[in-house]
Amino acid sequence: MAPIAIAPTTDTEFVSRNLKTSVVSPLEPNTLHDVIAQAVDRYPLHELGFITSSAHDSSIQTKTFSAFNQYVRNLARAMLEWGKPTGSVVVVYLTEHEDNMAAVWACLLAGYLPCLQPALSAQQAHKEGHVAHIKNLFGSATWLTSELGAEHISTISGLDVHLLSELKASAEKFTVAADWVAYEAKPDDEAILFLTSGSTGFSKVVVHTHRTILAACRAKGQSYGLTSESRVLNWVGFDHVAGSLEMHITPLLYGASQLHVHASAILADPLRLLRLIDEKSIDLAFAPNFLLSKLTRDLEKRTDLYGCFDLSSIKQINSGGEALVSKTAQAFAAMMKKFSKNSVSFLISPGFGMTETCAGCIYNPVDVLATEPAHEFLDLGRPVNGCEMRIVDPADGVTLRPNGENGELQVRGPMVFVRYYNNVEATSSSFVEGGWYRTGDVGIIENGVMRLSGRIKDTLIVHGVSYGIPELETYLQTIDGVTYSFLAAAPYRAPGQETESFIIFYSPTFDLDGADASAKLFATHRALRDISVKMITLPPQLIIPIPVNQMEKTTLGKLSRAHLISLFKQGQLAKHIVRAEELLSQARSVSFVAPSTETEKALAKIFAGIFNLADSEVSASDNFFEIGGTSIDAIRLKREGEEYFGLPDISAIQILKHPVLSSLANYINSLLSKGTQTEEYDPIVPLQLSGNKTPIFFVHPGIGEVLIFVNLAKYFHNERPFYAFRARGFDAGHPYFTSMDEMVTCYAAAVKKTQATGPYAIAGYSYGGVVAFEVAKRLEAMGDEVKFVGLVNIPPHIAPRMNEIDWTSGMLHLSSFLGLVSKHDADDLAPPLRPLTKREQLEFVWKMAPPERIVELQLTLEKLDKWVDLAGSLIDCGLDYNPSGSVSALDVFYAIPFAGTKIDWLNNQLKPWSGFSRGEVEYTDVPGEHHTLMDLEHVPQFQKTFRGRLEARGL
Incomplete structure (x- = not known):
């Protein structure tokens, strides 16, 4: 029998049509096996919904409890074909919620012990060290992963790797009974292993039993007031203890319907969170402090949508992971009220919990708008049923602190883990007499309410x-x-x-x-x-x-x-x-040079305002970007400079080319004396010039502009110069490129002029990747050594895509890239806009664009029109592009594509690069979507990964 098909939801109600909606008695299940059996028996038609990382719309894939139960039991039966003994550890290394969820339940029902593995480090040495550490701890190395995951660990020998896709195919031949299990679990059997957090050191492995997990889930559900009518929305990764236990097994115990959303889907479009609350009548969700802060900042810009959503269903939002800033919570709650067209009243519940305590075990649900918080951070509250907490002297770990005095926070209760796997020393040192677990946090308990005041742990x-x-x-x-x-x-x-x-x-x-x-x-x-x-x-x-x-x-x-x-x-x-x-x-x-001319003094005043400095602290030798300037700061500098000096336009690109205050002053003086003039085209924009390592040259994406690289370049200060190529045609009097060969010839000559001899490091983002490849070939043909060619999320064969882009889709693509419209809107708008004139299409998008974004970019309709034409000229250069030849080595960085899954994108579109490299091609996963991977949110991780590959190539 084939596995149950996953179908998108229709207009049918997301929650159950089942008539049984009473509160589940949490006393019956003794094991996790009992939890899923009870859920299926009582609420067979309740649903698990999923929005994946590759979903660019609001489509939800669903399974009923009954269908999911059959699916995972068939998977479990297929697992037995591996021939592993009962109790074997299986490392689950997957990215999507449904895949992780299915794998964990299949392991449990097959009698195996799942260990959830978060995303591995992009640094090869650390990744290999971590995998070796895990293998040594378990004494075995069975991994269940995707094709993409298998690629990540392909360089590590001695692993027994199984693909989920192959397991699914194998499961098609089984149709086991709805209550089939390979092993009857007992309450104190080990159930799920979790890796402690920490992105640099090697993790400890936390052991939770059926008993500890169920104790936690019962208490959590009581604290939240869960019933079978509840509707839960989760966007925490399933490998995190909050995502798997707090937001899946807990609501499953109570029969609640669940919607699991990949975090990227919300981060790419914060409005989606509000739409889902509205459309699916969500009443419980989870979001950590930094995401509440980001959502508030992002959503506050959309004043045009105030009062457009029904958010009255939301009752509670839990928060954990880091302390929740009171002002952030208040701002988020106030923003939710503005967006709701109906009365909305909900609690924000900061909580304390750790992997060792099955996530949250202390909560403080509070209406932050009705009750003014007493401290800068929200109190964390009181323990759930069965959990105890105390504050002790950290020096001895046992002497109790008086009410209101800080000290080491300790907790105990049936939800606390039993041990660290194969680590007796760490287990022993984590507990003191009486079964109290040493959390490593400094806290205060005042009148029974706890708040944190620091950390002890490393x-x-x-x-x-x-x-x-x-x-x-x-x-x-x-x-x-x-x-x-x-x-x-x-x-x-x-x-x-x-x-x-x-x-x-x-x-x-x-x-x-x-x-x-x-x-x-x-x-x-x-x-x-x-x-x-x-x-x-x-x-x-x-x-x-x-x-x-x-x-x-x-x-x-x-x-x-x-x-x-x-x-x-x-x-x-x-x-x-x-x-x-x-x-x-x-x-x-x-090195301080006091501004001397009137222009320098005026610019110093503008610099001071942007960086919150005194005018006297700004030197004429200050580099705008080295003292902290971002791409948005550059736009502000441009805008304030134009206003002060009465100039119609100070080119943003000239700010990049003249980042030192005295140099920018000279450029502005030339504008004041001669007016706007046509300068000789120079494709290279130096974004930062300090450092002695080999420079990096980065080719623009299909929009032709380089501002997108400003935030990335900052990470190379004092390490290596960072140059970007800017397409020809932005400035008056400069014609567009007419062919790929013309562009490559121009860029290769500019590289040689800037850096006379190799070795060279060339990279390109999106469309710029194929240009970078061609520039590298040209340099090698000149007899130069190119040690690094980095291609960011672009396949070698771009002509089919180029031929699909007409003026309308090109305009919408550019508008999406610039943040004038959302990716979702750009996809939907093409058909209705095509019958309109170009001017009407531009005006339509212009009206949709956030006004503050237009101001940030200093756009006019005429500038946008010209930009669309320039981007179109680059598309024309790629219409007949057919890659050939090879370079010495390639590094391909891949993110979530515009359409389709990441795995298909990698295997079917990007892997062909292997035919154009004389050495081994490295394919490296990077965070974010195609159009967001250079954003402030993702660029910190991207730069670490990118730098690692440069170093691996000897640069």
């Missing part, structure tokens, strides 16, 4: 992602100027910050009173910042140099982060901070 949480501090410290210790073993990085969140940051404390190798102390300190601090940004995407909040004779260590020879943070908060390190600022000011003054 992790830093940035936007919900945990980073290992020890590995960061290891790299920072290698910097010239740092005394080895006298450096500590400690998590710290300043008042008003949306997410956690950190402070670096260290002892310099040089005398802070020496003659050259200022120059050495400046270089050391710059290096500390650079490595921090490259490793964890965030610069330190503060760097404090402390003379080695004043840096105290414990009796074990370690620096105490908690002690250092305490000294900082008490002001006892103020003299060191002041001394550092004196030295850094001296270093800056050496």
Whole structure:
């Protein structure tokens, strides 16, 4: 029998048509086997809905509880064909909610022990180390994954890899009974393994039994008020304990209908969250602090849609992962009220939980608009039924702290994990007498309500992602100027910050009173910042140099982060901070050039306003992007400069070419004296020029512009120059390119003019990938060495796609790329717009575009029209493009495509690049969708991955 087909929902009600809607008695199930059996027996027609990462519309794939049950039991029966003994560990490495969910249930019913594996590191060395670590822990290496996942681990030997697609095919020959199991589980059997968070260090493996999971789920459901009529929306990854236990097994225990959405689908279109709440009458959802903040910022721009959604169904939104900022919660709640056309009243429930506690075990549901929060972060509340909490002295781990005093938070209860897999030492050190688990967090319990005030453990949480501090410290210790073993990085969140940051404390190798102390300190601090940004995407909040004779260590020879943070908060390190600022000011003054001309002084005032500096702090030698400017800041500089100097246009590209204040002033003076003039076309735009490593040349996407690379280029400061190619035709008097050969000839000559000899590193984003490939071929033909060719999300055969793009679809594609319309709207608008004139089409899109985005881009209808024509000229250059020849090596980076699945995109469209490389092609997964992977949200991870491949190629 074929597996149950997955069909999109129709207008039929998303929730169950089943008449049984009473509250489930949570006392009956003793194992997870019982949970799914009970759900099927009582609510066979209730549904599990899924929106995948590749879904670019609102279509939902669904399975009834009954159909899902049959599906996973057939999969479980097929698993037995592997011949693995009962209790074998199976590492589940999948990305989509449904696939993960099905794999976990199949493992359980087959008698295997599933271990959920989050996305592996893009750094090859860390990925291989992690997989070897997991293999060693389990004493085996059985992986269940997708074709894409198999590609990720293909370089690692000794793994027994099974594809989910093959398992599904095998399951088609089985039709087992609706209650079939291969093994009758017992309450204290190990059920699911979870990997602890941490993106740099190797994870511990948390063991949860049927008993611990069910205890947690019963208590959670009671806390949420779940019933079989509830409708739950989840967009946390299933590999996360909150996604699998809190938002799937818990509602399944109570018979609630569920909708699981891949996070990218919401992040790409925040309005989708509101549409789903409206259309599916969602009453419970989950969102961490940083996503609530992002949603609020994104949605507040859409004032045109206020009052357009029925959000009255939403009753509670849970939040975890990091502390929830009170103002963020209030702003989000207020925004929801504005968008709802009906009265809306819901609770935001921050919670505390860990992988070790089956996610949340302490909650504080509160109406943040009706009750003014007492603290900067929302209190975390009281424990669920069966859970206890206490605050103790962290020094001994047992002495209770009085009401209202902070200390180490400990919890205990039936939902706490039983052990770390194959790690007796870690298990033992995590508990104290009485079964209390040491969470590693610093908290306060006041009148029975808990809130956190810090961290003890070696992790830093940035936007919900945990980073290992020890590995960061290891790299920072290698910097010239740092005394080895006298450096500590400690998590710290300043008042008003949306997410956690950190402070670096260290002892310099040089005398802070020496003659050259200022120059050495400046270089050391710059290096500390650079490595921090490259490793964890965030610069330190503060760097404090402390003379080695004043840096105290414990009796074990370690620096105490908690002690250092305490000294900082008490002001006892103020003299060191002041001394550092004196030295850094001296270093800056050496290169400081006071603005002298009226134009320089005016620009200094604009710079100061953008970066919140005093006018006197801005030097004529300051580089706009090196002191923190982004692409949006550049647009603001352009707009304010035009207004102040009375100029009709200061080209954004000239700001990129003249980022130093004095140079920009000279350019503006030339405009003031001669008016707008046609300059000789130079395809290369230097986005940053510091660093001694091999420069990177990046070719523009199909829109021709390079502003999209500004945020990426910043990560290469003091490492390597970053140049971008800008298409010809933006400026008056410059004709469009008429052929691929003309463009490649121009760009190759510009590379040689900029960097006379190799080795070269060339990359291209989207359309620019094939141009980069051709430029690399041209350089090799000249006898030069090209060690790196990076192609970002573009197949070799682009002509079929180019021939499908008419003026209307090209205009909509550009408008989507620029953020004038959503990707969803761009797809839907093409047919109704085609009968209109070009002017009417442009005006239609213009009216849809967010006004603030038009201002940011400094667009006019005429500029947009010209931009569409320029993009069309690039399409014309690719109409007959047919790749040939080869280069020495290729790196292909792939993200979610415009249409279809990521796997099909990789295997059917991108893999043919292997025929155009003389060496092995590396295919590397990167986050985001095709048009968002360079956005601020995704570029921090992209730059780490991209840099890793440059280094792997020896650059």
